[in-house]
Amino acid sequence: MTSVFLKNFYLAGLMLLAPAVYGEVRLIPNSSIAAIGKMSSPVSAANLIQASLIASGVPQNKLDRYAQQLLGYTRQVSRNTVGNSRIDGEAVLQWMHNNVLKRYIEEQTRMDVLLDSGEYNCVSSAVLYLILTRSIGLNTFGVVTADHAFCRIPDAEEKGIDVETTNSYGFDPGSRREVLDLIEGQTGFAYVPPGNYSRRRDVNDREIVSLIYQNRIAGLQKRKQWEPAVGLALDRWVLSGSDSARNDFITALNNIAAEADIKGRFMEVLPVLNEGAVLLGANHGLEKTAYKLFNNAFARYWNANQLDKAQQLIDSLSGSPLLRADDIEAKRREILARTVANSIKNSSFSESVALLEKALADGAIAEKRWEELSLYVWSNEANRLSAGGNWLKGWNFLKDAPQALSDIPKWKNLLRTYEYNTSTVYHNRFVKAVQKKQWTEAEKIVSEGLSLFPDNANLKKDKATLSKLR
Numbered sequence: 001m002t003s004v005f006l007k008n009f010y011l012a013g014l015m016l017l018a019p020a021v022y023g024e025v026r027l028i029p030n031s032s033i034a035a036i037g038k039m040s041s042p043v044s045a046a047n048l049i050q051a052s053l054i055a056s057g058v059p060q061n062k063l064d065r066y067a068q069q070l071l072g073y074t075r076q077v078s079r080n081t082v083g084n085s086r087i088d089g090e091a092v093l094q095w096m097h098n099n100v101l102k103r104y105i106e107e108q109t110r111m112d113v114l115l116d117s118g119e120y121n122c123v124s125s126a127v128l129y130l131i132l133t134r135s136i137g138l139n140t141f142g143v144v145t146a147d148h149a150f151c152r153i154p155d156a157e158e159k160g161i162d163v164e165t166t167n168s169y170g171f172d173p174g175s176r177r178e179v180l181d182l183i184e185g186q187t188g189f190a191y192v193p194p195g196n197y198s199r200r201r202d203v204n205d206r207e208i209v210s211l212i213y214q215n216r217i218a219g220l221q222k223r224k225q226w227e228p229a230v231g232l233a234l235d236r237w238v239l240s241g242s243d244s245a246r247n248d249f250i251t252a253l254n255n256i257a258a259e260a261d262i263k264g265r266f267m268e269v270l271p272v273l274n275e276g277a278v279l280l281g282a283n284h285g286l287e288k289t290a291y292k293l294f295n296n297a298f299a300r301y302w303n304a305n306q307l308d309k310a311q312q313l314i315d316s317l318s319g320s321p322l323l324r325a326d327d328i329e330a331k332r333r334e335i336l337a338r339t340v341a342n343s344i345k346n347s348s349f350s351e352s353v354a355l356l357e358k359a360l361a362d363g364a365i366a367e368k369r370w371e372e373l374s375l376y377v378w379s380n381e382a383n384r385l386s387a388g389g390n391w392l393k394g395w396n397f398l399k400d401a402p403q404a405l406s407d408i409p410k411w412k413n414l415l416r417t418y419e420y421n422t423s424t425v426y427h428n429r430f431v432k433a434v435q436k437k438q439w440t441e442a443e444k445i446v447s448e449g450l451s452l453f454p455d456n457a458n459l460k461k462d463k464a465t466l467s468k469l470r
Contacts, residue, residue, distance in 0.1 A: 025256065026231030027275045029238040030054055037238045041204040045074055045135035048205060051239060052127050055212040056110040069115050073100065074135035081136045086161060089140075089153045090171040092132045097168035101125060104166055109215035122149045123211045125165035130205055142208030145200050149211055152202065203242070210240035214248065226255040230272075234279070249276070250284055257289045266297035267316065277322055290322035298331050307342075310335050336364035341373055349381040371408045378405065379414055391421040392452075423449060423456045430462045439470050 029037075036043060036051045043051075049070045053063055077095055081088045102118030114124045126142060129151050133140040140153045143162065150170070151163040164170030213236035220229040233252035237245040253276045260269035270290060277286045294317070301310035314332050317323055340359045344352035356377065360370045378401060386394030395418040405411055426449030433442035443466060449459045 024227045024231075025272050026228075027234065027272065027279070030235050033235045034238050037206065037241060039206070041141070041206060042134060042139045043205050045131050046071070048127070048131045048134060048209060051206070051209045052111045052131065052212060055209055055216075055235070055239070056112050057216065058112045062112070066112055066115055070111075070131060074132060077132050078136050085138055085153055085155050086172075088136055089133060089138060089161065089163060092129065092136070093163060093165065093171050094168055096125070096128060096132065096165070100128065107215065107219065109212050111212070120166070121215075122166050123208075123215055126151050127209055127212065129163060129165045130208055134205070141205060142203040142211075143200050144203055144207075144211070149208065151208075203240075207240040207242050207245070210236040210242075210245055213239070214245075217248065217252065221252075221255065224259075226252070226259050230256060230276075246280070250280065250286070253286060254289055257293055261293050261296055264297070264300060266293045267313070269293065270317075270320065270322070274321055287322050287324075290320070291324075291327060294323055294327070294331075302334070302338075305338075305342075307335050307339055333364065333366070337366075337369050340365055344373060344377055349377065352377045374405060375408055375410055375414065382414075382418065386418070386421075389425065391418055391425055394418050395422045419453060423453050423459060426452075427458050427462060430459075430466075434466070434469065439466070442466055 032050060033054055036047050039047065049067050050063070053066050053070075058066055076099075077092050080091060080095075100114070100118060101120050104121065105119045106121055108114070108119045108121045109123045111124055111127060114120045114128065120128070126149050130140050130142070133151075133153060138153050140151050140163075143150050143152050151165055152160045153163060155161050161172045164173045167173075213232050217229045217232050217236070220226075220232070230249075230252045233245070233249040237249045239245075253273060257269055257273060260266060270293065273286050273290050273293075277284060280286070294313075297313060298310055301307070301313065310331070314328055314335065317328055336359065340355055343355055347355060353374075356365075356370055356373055359365045360367065365373070378398065382394040382398050385397050395415070398415050398418055401411075406415075426445055430442050430445045430449070433439075433445055446459055446462045446466060449456065450463065453459060
């Protein structure tokens with residue numbers, strides 16, 4: 001995993017040298033952490049010290065002081081080694097708790113705070129134990145569960161010994177029930193024995209140190225400080241190279257994307273997502289995140305009918321690696337279609353028809369949209385012609401429309417409405433003529449109506465009524 005990342009980081013090249021445009025997001029890993037991330041385990045105590053202090057956020061001007069303090073501790077523990085991993089491993093744990101560690105604080109992960117105050121949690125105490133045992137030649141590694149971390153030292157006879165570093169009696173805790181109760185009461189975490197492989201996972205020294213980053217990231221996210229969490233997540237992934245660290249980096253990117261979506265800052269965060277995708281390579285899922293952001297940004301302009309800004313958004317996205325060209329093109333067509341729709345509202349009938357025909361021919365609107373807009377244009381014109389109850393004029397206008405329009409699904413309903421209204425006009429005129437006993441005028445009206453609508457039931461009934469009255 002680490003080599004894949006380093007390759008992608010190299011390929012990102014000049015793009016990543018530019019400063020991040022979205023707030024304080026950092027997408028260049030710490031160079032020292034990147035160098036240690038390339039190393040194979042077991043990593044030296046000196047490098048573990050450097051990585052743990054950087055991961056703790058120690059400023060550059062204080063690194064040497066804390067490093068010297070830790071190196072001093074390694075010299076002290078090395079004076080009492082006997083060359084037996086069980087004896088030496090337990091002695092280091094006892095020395096830590098007698099000389100350095102003072103109080104368990106669940107969220108205290110940082111090594112500088114541990115060195116200053118003696119406050120620790122499972123991660124910081126595990127890292128200290130890792131450093132001290134590595135300095136005396138033990139290839140200690142880490143063990144993580146869902147919510148806990150501890151160490152394990154290799155032992156030729158027993159294939160490894162667990163070390164719960166949060167307690168001075170935590171050496172090989174599985175062999176002593178009273179110790180397990182003591183540790184669980186102190187930390188709140190239940191010990192997971194070696195045989196329960198589904199609930200525990202062995203990790204290398206770099207990944208144990210990287211958990212310092214993980215806890216700091218969790219603290220930042222708890223305070224909704226999404227932007228600095230991205231750089232720390234990147235450093236954690238560079239250091240450990242683990243799938244879980246990679247997933248945390250993806251989560252950190254998604255978090256700032258969610259914040260940007262809320263604040264309407266899509267164009268500022270998209271370059272960050274693009275650069276993150278370059279680092280991650282394939283199978284990161286950021287395409288879905290980018291499309292959601294893009295779609296929401298587009299919708300804001302669309303709903304406000306700010307088509308010029310929507311078009312500017314589309315134009316700015318050319319070449320984005322996270323957005324499909326087809327998705328961008330679909331939005332471009334939506335803009336064109338609405339532009340046409342807006343134009344016809346302020347144009348004459350003939351101008352509107354010409355606009356629609358050109359838009360259809362140019363591919364600016366789909367055929368279905370052409371049908372909808374054509375129905376709108378012709379219906380409006382028919383309504384204008386029928387003003388004052390002149391439904392016959394509107395009906396004749398629609399009846400003589402081009403054949404292509406008659407294939408529109410709702411066209412027949414429109415024509416039927418005008419036919420009904422026109423025939424009703426003839427019927428009402430007939431009734432008035434009959435009331436005045438103007439038989440000749442009544443016959444003329446009903447004959448004219450039937451010549452236009454020979455199957456109209458009301459007009460047929462009018463003709464029969466006239467025959468009976470005369």
